Amino acid sequence: MIWQQLQSLAGSYPLALRGLGMTVMLSLISLVLGTLLGFGLGILRTGGNQLISGLIGAWVDLIRGTPFLVQIFLIFFILPEFGIELDAFTAGIIALTNLAACFICEIVVAGIRSVPTGQVEAALASGLSRWQRMRQVVLPQAMRIVLPPLVGQYVLLIKDSSVVSAIGLTDLTRVGWLVVQRVPNGLLVFFLVGVGYFIVCYPLIMLARRLEQRMGAAHGEVQL
Amino acid sequence: MTTTGLAKTGMIDFRGVNKWFGSLNVLKDITLSVEPREVVVVCGPSGSGKSTLIRCVNGLEAIKNGDLVVDGQRLGDPATNMTQLRTEIGFVFQSFNLYPHKTALENVTLAPIHVRKIPRAEAEKAGRELLAKVGLADKVNAYPAQLSGGQQQRVAIARCLGMRPKIMLFDEPTSALDPEMISEVLDVMVAVAEEGMTMMVVTHEMGFARKVAQRVVFMDAGAIVESGTPDEFFSHPKTDRSRAFLSKILRH
Numbered sequence: 001m002i003w004q005q006l007q008s009l010a011g012s013y014p015l016a017l018r019g020l021g022m023t024v025m026l027s028l029i030s031l032v033l034g035t036l037l038g039f040g041l042g043i044l045r046t047g048g049n050q051l052i053s054g055l056i057g058a059w060v061d062l063i064r065g066t067p068f069l070v071q072i073f074l075i076f077f078i079l080p081e082f083g084i085e086l087d088a089f090t091a092g093i094i095a096l097t098n099l100a101a102c103f104i105c106e107i108v109v110a111g112i113r114s115v116p117t118g119q120v121e122a123a124l125a126s127g128l129s130r131w132q133r134m135r136q137v138v139l140p141q142a143m144r145i146v147l148p149p150l151v152g153q154y155v156l157l158i159k160d161s162s163v164v165s166a167i168g169l170t171d172l173t174r175v176g177w178l179v180v181q182r183v184p185n186g187l188l189v190f191f192l193v194g195v196g197y198f199i200v201c202y203p204l205i206m207l208a209r210r211l212e213q214r215m216g217a218a219h220g221e222v223q224l
Numbered sequence: 225m226t227t228t229g230l231a232k233t234g235m236i237d238f239r240g241v242n243k244w245f246g247s248l249n250v251l252k253d254i255t256l257s258v259e260p261r262e263v264v265v266v267c268g269p270s271g272s273g274k275s276t277l278i279r280c281v282n283g284l285e286a287i288k289n290g291d292l293v294v295d296g297q298r299l300g301d302p303a304t305n306m307t308q309l310r311t312e313i314g315f316v317f318q319s320f321n322l323y324p325h326k327t328a329l330e331n332v333t334l335a336p337i338h339v340r341k342i343p344r345a346e347a348e349k350a351g352r353e354l355l356a357k358v359g360l361a362d363k364v365n366a367y368p369a370q371l372s373g374g375q376q377q378r379v380a381i382a383r384c385l386g387m388r389p390k391i392m393l394f395d396e397p398t399s400a401l402d403p404e405m406i407s408e409v410l411d412v413m414v415a416v417a418e419e420g421m422t423m424m425v426v427t428h429e430m431g432f433a434r435k436v437a438q439r440v441v442f443m444d445a446g447a448i449v450e451s452g453t454p455d456e457f458f459s460h461p462k463t464d465r466s467r468a469f470l471s472k473i474l475r476h
Contacts, residue, residue: 122321122323125282126384127387128338141324
C-alpha cells in the first residue's frame with residue numbers, strides 16, 4: 001500500500017520539481033525587489049518629511065494588519081474590476097514584493113533609528129550631504145542591526161509564498177494539493193511539501209545565525 | 225532679521241541671539257564676536273548654555289532670533305549654504321563620535337574624499353600626516369573600539385583638521401576622558417591653536433585657557449555674565465556668580 005503510494009509519488013517528481021522551481025522563483029524575485037523597495041521606503045520614512053513618512057507608515061500598518069491571502073485576492077480578483085488585468089504570476093510577485101517591502105521597511109527604520117544621534121551630528125558637522133550621511137555613516141551601522149532580522153524575514157517570505165497557490169500558481173504547495181488527489185495520503189504528501197520548503201529555508205536560517213554571531217564580534221564594519 | 229549693520233564682522237559674530245527649548249530661554253541675548261585666529265574659552269556651570277552656544281555656530285542648533293554671522297555668512301539666511309559652511313567649521317564632540325565602522329584613517333579621509341572631492345591617494349597621504357601630527361602614526365588602521373578615549377579624541381581632531389577648516393569648535397573635548405589622557409588631547413589642541421586656528425572651546429581646563437586663550441567667556445543661565453582675558457577672569461573674577469563657579473572648580 002505505502003509502497004504503491006511511494007511509487008506513484010515518484011512519478012510526480014517532475015511536477016514537484018516544477019513547484020519547487022516556482023516557489024524559489026517567486027521568493028527570489030520578490031525578495032530582491034522587496035529588499036530594494038523596503039530599504040527605499042525605510043530611508044524615506046526616516047527622511048524627515050512628515051507627509052511622506054506618515055503615508056508610508058499608514059501603508060505599512062495596513063499591509064501588516066491584513067491577511068496576506070486577502071491582499072492577494074484584492075490584487076488578483078478585484079483589480080480587474082478597475083481594468084487592471086494581471087496574470088497570476090505578476091499578481092503573486094506584486095503581492096509578495098509589497099508584503100516583503102513593508103516588513104523590511106520597519107526593520108530598516110528600526111536599524112536607522114538605532115544609530116546614535118552623535119554619528120549623524122558628526123557627519124553633518126563635516127559637511128556630508130544627506131545621502132552621503134546615509135550611505136557612509138548611518139546605513140553601514142544600521143546594517144548591523146538590520147541583517148539578522150532581514151534574513152529572518154526572507155525565511156518568512158518564502159513560507160508566505162505558499163499562499164499564492166490560492167490564485168492558481170503551481171508552486172510547491174499547489175503541487176501538494178494536486179498530488180494528494182492522486183495519492184490519498186495527505187500526511188505523507190504534505191510532509192514532503194514541508195521538507196521542500198525546509199530545504200530552501202534552512203540555508204537562510206543558518207546564514208542568519210552566522211551573521212548574528214559575526215555582527216556581535218565585529219567592530220561594526222559591514223561592506224555594503 | 226535685519227540686513228544692515230554687517231560692516232564690521234569677526235569670524236563668528238553673535239548679535240542679540242536668543243534661543244528657546246520650549247519655554248526655556250537657553251540663550252539670552254548673546255552678543256559675542258570672535259576674531260580670526262582668536263581662541264575663546266567658554267566656561268560656566270552645566271546647563272548654562274555653553275554647549276548650545278557653540279552648537280549654534282555650525283547649525284547643529286537653530287537660533288530663534290538675533291543675528292549669527294559665521295565667516296561672513298548669516299545663519300538661517302536662505303542664501304547661506306549650511307552644508308558648504310560646515311565644511312569650513314570643525315566640530316569636536318565630548319563623546320568623540322568617531323565612525324565605529326571605519327578605521328582611524330578612514331575617519332579622517334571620509335569627508336575630504338566625499339565632500340572636498342580630493343583624490344583618495346592624496347587624501348590618505350594627508351590623513352596619515354595628520355594622524356602622525358596628533359601622535360597616532362601607528363594607529364592608522366585601528367578601529368575606534370581599539371583606541372583609548374584620548375586616542376579617539378585625537379583622531380576626532382585630526383578628522384576635523386583634514387577638512388582644513390577656518391574655525392574649530394570644541395564641546396568639552398576632555399570631559400569624557402580619564403585624567404591621564406586629558407593632557408595628550410590638550411597638547412594637540414594647543415598645537416592647533418598655535419598654528420593660528422580660530423577656536424571656540426567649551427572647557428574647564430584652566431591650564432589650557434591660560435596657555436592659549438585670548439579670552440574667557442563665562443556663561444550662566446543662558447547669558448554671558450563675564451568676559452575677559454584668562455588672567456583677569458581666573459585671578460580677579462568680577463561677579464559673584466563667576467567667583468562661586470571658580471571656587472567650585474578650583475576646589476578639586
